[in-house]
Amino acid sequence: MRALLRRLVDVRDDEAPGLIGSFVYFFFLLSSYYVMRPLREEMGVAGGVSRLPWLFTGTFLATLAVVPLWGALVARMPRRRLVPIAYRFFALTMLLFCVLLRLPSMKALIVPAVFIWLSVFNLFVVSVFWSLMADLYSAEQGRRLFGFVAAGGTAGAIAGPLLASVLAPRIGPANLLLVSAVALETASQSAAWRVRRGRAEERPSEAVVDERPLGGGMWAGVPQLLRSSYLLTLSAHVLFFTVTATVLYFQQANITSRAFSDPGVRTAFFARIDLAVNVLSLLVQALGTGRILKRVGAGAALALVVVVTLAAFGGLAASPGLTVLFLAMTARRSAGYALERPAREVLFTVVSREEKYKAKNFIDTVVYRGGDAATAWLQQGLSAGGIGTRAMVIGSLPVTGLWLLLVYFLGKRQETLAREQQQDDTFDR
Numbered sequence: 001m002r003a004l005l006r007r008l009v010d011v012r013d014d015e016a017p018g019l020i021g022s023f024v025y026f027f028f029l030l031s032s033y034y035v036m037r038p039l040r041e042e043m044g045v046a047g048g049v050s051r052l053p054w055l056f057t058g059t060f061l062a063t064l065a066v067v068p069l070w071g072a073l074v075a076r077m078p079r080r081r082l083v084p085i086a087y088r089f090f091a092l093t094m095l096l097f098c099v100l101l102r103l104p105s106m107k108a109l110i111v112p113a114v115f116i117w118l119s120v121f122n123l124f125v126v127s128v129f130w131s132l133m134a135d136l137y138s139a140e141q142g143r144r145l146f147g148f149v150a151a152g153g154t155a156g157a158i159a160g161p162l163l164a165s166v167l168a169p170r171i172g173p174a175n176l177l178l179v180s181a182v183a184l185e186t187a188s189q190s191a192a193w194r195v196r197r198g199r200a201e202e203r204p205s206e207a208v209v210d211e212r213p214l215g216g217g218m219w220a221g222v223p224q225l226l227r228s229s230y231l232l233t234l235s236a237h238v239l240f241f242t243v244t245a246t247v248l249y250f251q252q253a254n255i256t257s258r259a260f261s262d263p264g265v266r267t268a269f270f271a272r273i274d275l276a277v278n279v280l281s282l283l284v285q286a287l288g289t290g291r292i293l294k295r296v297g298a299g300a301a302l303a304l305v306v307v308v309t310l311a312a313f314g315g316l317a318a319s320p321g322l323t324v325l326f327l328a329m330t331a332r333r334s335a336g337y338a339l340e341r342p343a344r345e346v347l348f349t350v351v352s353r354e355e356k357y358k359a360k361n362f363i364d365t366v367v368y369r370g371g372d373a374a375t376a377w378l379q380q381g382l383s384a385g386g387i388g389t390r391a392m393v394i395g396s397l398p399v400t401g402l403w404l405l406l407v408y409f410l411g412k413r414q415e416t417l418a419r420e421q422q423q424d425d426t427f428d429r
Contacts, residue, residue, distance in 0.1 A: 009148040009290050018197045019145055022133060023152030025190035029087075029129055030153040032183035033122050034160025035176050037274060052253060055112060056246070056376040059119040060369040066120060067366055070128075071221060074357045080195045082357075086128050087188040090121050091181040098177040119369070125184075126153075127364035130345045132191065134356045136198040139349040139418035143298070146342040147289025154282040154337060156183075161274055221362035224355050230417070231359055233410055234347055235367050237302065240403040241340060242371035244309050248332060250379045251316055255325050273326060277333040284338035293343060299411010301343040306404045308335040310397065317394045347410060350417035 005011055011019055073082055097117065100110050133149060134142070160183075164176055171179075225231045260266040292301050312328035348360050382391075 008286055010144045010294065011148075015141070015145065018136070018194065019148060021190060021194045021197055022136075022145075022149045023155075025187055025194055026129060026149060026152035027156035027159070028183050028187035028190060029125060030156035031160040031163070032156075032180045032187060033118070033125070034157045034274070034278075035164045035180045035183065036118055037161065051112075052250065053373070053376040053380045055115055055119075056369070056373040058112065058116045060366075060373040062116050062120045063123070063365045063369045066124060067221075067362060070124070070361055071358060074361075080192065083128055083132055083191045083195065084188040087125060087184050087191065090125060091184045091188075093117060093121075094177045094181040094184070098174055098181075101174040101177075120365075123365050123368055124361075125187075127361050129153075129191075130341075130348070130364075131357050131360050132194070134345055134348040134351075134360070135353060136194070137349065139346060139414070139421065142342075142346040142349045143293040144290055146345055147285045147291075147293060147338075150289065150337065150342045151282055151285035154278050154285055157337075158275070158278040158282065161271055161278075165271070221355075221358035221360075224359040225362060228351075228355070228359070230413055231351065231355065231363070233406065233413070234344075235363050237344070237403070237406055237410055238363055238367050239371045240399065240406065241305075241336070242368045243375045244313075244400060244403075245332075245336070246372050246375035247379070248312065248316075248329060250376070251320065252325060252329060255320060255322060259322050269322075269326075273329050273333075276326070276330045277337070280330060280334040281337040284334065285342070289338055289342050292339065293346060297411050298343040298346040298414055299407055299409075301339045302407035302411065303404060305335045305340045305343075306400055306407060308332055309403075310400050313394075313397055313400065317397075347414050350414055350421055 005016055005019070009019070070086065073085065077085070097110065097114055100106050101114075103110075133146070137145060163179065167179060168176060225235060256266050256269060260269065289301075292304075308331050312332040315324045315328050318324075348356055351359070
């Protein structure tokens with residue numbers, strides 16, 4: 001097993017068990033979400049594109065409600081208890097929605113609620129996962145190993161829809177929430193094992209520090225963010241990323257709502273995009289991400305994502321049809337999963353432990369969903385003013401140009417902080 005692993009990734013013998021554990025942990029975590037993702041996409045389009053800004057706003061407000069609860073837990077609990085509790089909270093909400101979806105009188109309220117909840121769930125649990133990874137791995141390890149760790153999530157993102165396609169006709173869509181809850185509990189158990197493995201790998205003094213609650217207030221991530229130019233710049237990157245993603249999401253909703261009248265056919269089209277994205281992402285993550293991050297660094301990897309985004313916008317501006325949409329969404333989302341997310345998490349390895357769990361979660365959730373909501377309303381206003389799809393896409397091109405300069409600066413700053421951190425670790429030893 002280890003010999004095969006070394007062929008795929010630059011891993012050392014003492015790192016292999018923890019790396020496999022991280023892979024399995026992320027596999028079950030994203031399996032739990034992707035079992036339900038095609039249903040979320042259909043819920044977003046079925047109510048009409050005009051309703052999307054309200055759904056994005058509801059998601060943002062729900063995120064604002066969850067983040068202070070997370071901040072309170074982080075302040076009071078060690079990480080070995082923190083992560084499983086967060087996941088079990090979401091598993092319990094799955095069980096609740098499973099019951100409510102069986103009540104016809106509740107359907108009008110539950111359908112948008114499930115869309116909002118799944119949107120919060122996706123960002124939040126993945127943010128918690130990467131906070132733990134950034135805590136357990138150094139910047140140097142992240143460049144080598146995060147691509148393979150991300151591949152675990154992509155494998156789960158492939159397994160989830162396949163499992164849903166087999167089970168949905170037999171047990172019904174509502175019962176898929178039960179399947180998702182089981183996968184999430186398995187992820188919770190994997191997280192607990194990974195924390196125990198991390199403690200065994202650390203020096204005794206580090207292990208003692210890791211088991212202490214971080215303290216601070218419910219909103220401690222906000223002042224941490226405002227005090228750090230590095231975290232502010234990282235927030236700007238996340239904002240650029242989510243703004244461009246939301247623009248593309250609206251193009252997907254507009255084009256598919258015109259092209260398909262049958263919700264089932266439309267859902268199948270979304271599923272094909274998901275499959276193509278996840279297969280391509282898995283190939284890149286397993287074979288290329290680690291090599292790219294190790295050789296050119298996080299900043300250059302993020303720059304590649306910006307270039308892919310420019311190409312996606314350019315293609316849709318020239319020909320906003322189904323084929324170009326399929327290629328644009330597949331390319332951009334694959335670049336996001338295979339390059340942007342691992343590279344972004346490398347950027348977080350050089351900040352303090354408290355910032356990894358508090359400021360990072362605020363950036364990954366509130367900043368991300370705030371960008372979603374603001375862009376959704378901007379799109380709605382531009383559409384009402386008679387500005388069409390092509391004009392919106394063309395107008396997004398200068399934004400991606402500014403984004404390219406930003407990620408170059410971020411990459412250089414991360415390399416400097418990583419060198420300083422390595423020097424401090426050497427001195428402490």
